[in-house]
Amino acid sequence: xEGTQTLSARALLGLPLLGLPWALKPIFAAMxxxxxxxxxxxxxxxxxxxxxxxxxxxxxxxQQMSSIKLDAPSHGAYYVVLMCVASVGYVLADVAxxxxxxxxxxxxxxxxxSPQAEDGVFQPVMTKYRVFAMLFCFLLMGVGMSGWGYxxxxxxxxxxxxxxxxxxxxxxxxxxxLSFGVSETARERRSLRQSLRxxxxxVHKRGLSNVLLCRFMGGVCAGVSATAVNPVAFYYAGVxxxxxxxxxFVAICVVLWGLNSVDKKGWDVDYxxxxxxxxxxxxxxxxxxxxxxxxxxxxxxxxxxxLP
Numbered sequence: 001x002e003g004t005q006t007l008s009a010r011a012l013l014g015l016p017l018l019g020l021p022w023a024l025k026p027i028f029a030a031m032x033x034x035x036x037x038x039x040x041x042x043x044x045x046x047x048x049x050x051x052x053x054x055x056x057x058x059x060x061x062x063q064q065m066s067s068i069k070l071d072a073p074s075h076g077a078y079y080v081v082l083m084c085v086a087s088v089g090y091v092l093a094d095v096a097x098x099x100x101x102x103x104x105x106x107x108x109x110x111x112x113x114s115p116q117a118e119d120g121v122f123q124p125v126m127t128k129y130r131v132f133a134m135l136f137c138f139l140l141m142g143v144g145m146s147g148w149g150y151x152x153x154x155x156x157x158x159x160x161x162x163x164x165x166x167x168x169x170x171x172x173x174x175x176x177x178l179s180f181g182v183s184e185t186a187r188e189r190r191s192l193r194q195s196l197r198x199x200x201x202x203v204h205k206r207g208l209s210n211v212l213l214c215r216f217m218g219g220v221c222a223g224v225s226a227t228a229v230n231p232v233a234f235y236y237a238g239v240x241x242x243x244x245x246x247x248x249f250v251a252i253c254v255v256l257w258g259l260n261s262v263d264k265k266g267w268d269v270d271y272x273x274x275x276x277x278x279x280x281x282x283x284x285x286x287x288x289x290x291x292x293x294x295x296x297x298x299x300x301x302x303x304x305x306x307l308p
Contacts, residue, residue, distance in 0.1 A: 031100070031182070035092025035174045041086035042168030045079060046161045079160075079192045093174070100182070101126060105281030131255055138252065140166075149236060190237045214275070236293050237304035 140163070148158020158166075203209050233239045292298045 020200045030096040031093045032175050032178050034091070034096065035171050035178070037089030038093065039083045039089075039168045039171035041089065042164045042171060045082050046165035046168070050159055050161050050163070097221040110149055128256060128260065131252060134252055135249060138245050138249045141265065142242050143247065144221075146240065146242040146245070150241045151239075154242070208286065218279075232290075232293060233304055236299050237301050238299070239301040239304055244305050 003135055144158040144163065146152035147156045148154070149157060203212060204276075291306060
């Protein structure tokens with residue numbers, strides 16, 4: 001797929017507004033329905049033959065140009081659409097899961113429902129376990145998707161369709177567990193107009209408006225990327241999937257260590273200072289790494305994936 005297609009797919013998979021309708025209108029067995037939709041879309045990818053890549057070698061010579069599959073980029077739309085459907089199902093299930101977690105924390109762990117009360121379950125315990133679960137994804141990607149077809153040097157690798165089948169089967173497990181292990185109680189439908197009025201009144205509060213503005217502008221700026229970011233990493237820096245996964249794995253471990261430290265010792269610091277300093281350091285490292293790689297000053301996969 002082309003750079004414009006991959007970036008568009010990332011944007012579609014991260015739409016936050018998909019969760020708003022499900023938060024307002026109660027749906028019976030929302031978590032079951034969400035995971036079922038996600039699993040069905042992922043498994044459907046497996047039953048379509050994976051097309052031949054655009055090219056199969058980084059270093060093409062004149063005699064090999066005839067092997068290029070010019071229609072390869074046109075096959076990407078099918079996978080993007082199904083991945084979007086899977087994302088909709090995940091958002092539907094995740095919104096309901098957040099409410100379920102809050103209910104369990106309130107009634108079984110003594111967490112107060114008041115927003116001003118100290119919350120020892122969601123921050124940072126729930127986040128810590130969610131991040132911990134991401135480690136298994138990196139292990140799967142590092143071991144199963146580091147073959148020659150993905151730019152790695154392993155003699156074996158899983159096809160993309162096989163990975164989607166595996167993930168789809170894993171998504172079926174919550175469907176079975178929730179069908180027999182969770183009972184639901186009906187609640188009234190919330191008014192969209194009333195909910196928007198409540199949100200609008202909260203936005204007028206200075207503290208919350210500053211946080212929302214920071215998150216919004218941060219998300220907008222963080223989402224700006226070059227369409228050639230993947231080709232630059234692939235051709236210029238020579239990044240291999242295994243090494244990229246190893247670095248991501250280490251980064252997640254550092255995040256877990258930080259969350260665990262905050263959970264046990266607390267962290268009495270000025271968060272505004274942390275945000276400003278962290279943002280400046282991130283911009284300097286990312287900008288330097290990208291420009292040095294593009295200009296040919298330093299072209300190393302460890303320099304590309306290590307610093308940012």
